[in-house]
Amino acid sequence: MRKILLTGFSPFAAETTNPSWDAVVALDGAIVDGAIIVSLQLPCEFDRSLQVLEQAIQQHQPELVLSLGQAGGRVDVTVERVAINVNDARIPDNAGQQPIDTAVIEHGPVGYFSSLPIKAIVEALHEQGIPASVSHTAGTYVCNHVFYGLMHLLPQYPTVKRAGFVHVPYAPKQAAAHPGMASMAVTTMTKAIRLIIETSLHTAHDIHVSGGITH
Numbered sequence: 261m262r263k264i265l266l267t268g269f270s271p272f273a274a275e276t277t278n279p280s281w282d283a284v285v286a287l288d289g290a291i292v293d294g295a296i297i298v299s300l301q302l303p304c305e306f307d308r309s310l311q312v313l314e315q316a317i318q319q320h321q322p323e324l325v326l327s328l329g330q331a332g333g334r335v336d337v338t339v340e341r342v343a344i345n346v347n348d349a350r351i352p353d354n355a356g357q358q359p360i361d362t363a364v365i366e367h368g369p370v371g372y373f374s375s376l377p378i379k380a381i382v383e384a385l386h387e388q389g390i391p392a393s394v395s396h397t398a399g400t401y402v403c404n405h406v407f408y409g410l411m412h413l414l415p416q417y418p419t420v421k422r423a424g425f426v427h428v429p430y431a432p433k434q435a436a437a438h439p440g441m442a443s444m445a446v447t448t449m450t451k452a453i454r455l456i457i458e459t460s461l462h463t464a465h466d467i468h469v470s471g472g473i474t475h
């Protein structure tokens with residue numbers, strides 16, 4: 261059976277949950293367009309996150325890999341455009357590592373673009389009333405590390421036709437502990453992920469609309 265690999269992260273920093281995982285695990289075993297979803301939790305750790313991800317790609321040979329992470333403070337679902345070859349951690353990861361200005365992959369290219377139809381995804385989410393936008397930075401912490409490492413791996417795994425990364429805001433219970441921060445219900449995130457998968461499976465060529473920002 262065709263497979264889709266969905267990943268979310270373990271909680272990190274002072275959080276006890278990570279909405280990226282809570283939203284992703286809800287879809288484990290779901291069938292979308294005849295493909296079955298395999299949900300996988302990645303540790304919020306440099307290096308080991310990528311080892312766990314590669315092992316799952318080897319095992320499942322998915323046709324689509326969609327990784328998600330929490331971006332506390334963002335106001336909507338952000339579809340990442342680009343991963344960069346930089347680790348620069350603001351805080352230590354869950355294993356206590358805090359790389360500063362190192363490469364994700366020594367001598368790798370500066371960056372990789374998502375191969376998801378990012379504009380069509382944002383449009384599909386808006387049509388269903390879900391706040392979303394294109395993001396031009398996945399940061400320089402473990403999420404960007406996984407996104408870059410994922411895109412770098414793909415030539416070795418030709419069954420994977422498309423891959424990319426999406427950040428989600430805090431869940432409401434997290435935002436309650438961070439006054440002033442935006443949040444989104446995890447059930448809305450799960451609905452968004454299903455739409456992102458459907459759009460990625462159905463859209464051969466991305467649409468030509470602006471996703472640019474000037475700030």
Ligand code: PCA
Nearest residue numbers: 269304329330401402403
């Ligand atoms: N968010 C972090 C790492 C794990 C996660 O969920 C990030 O944006 O890098």
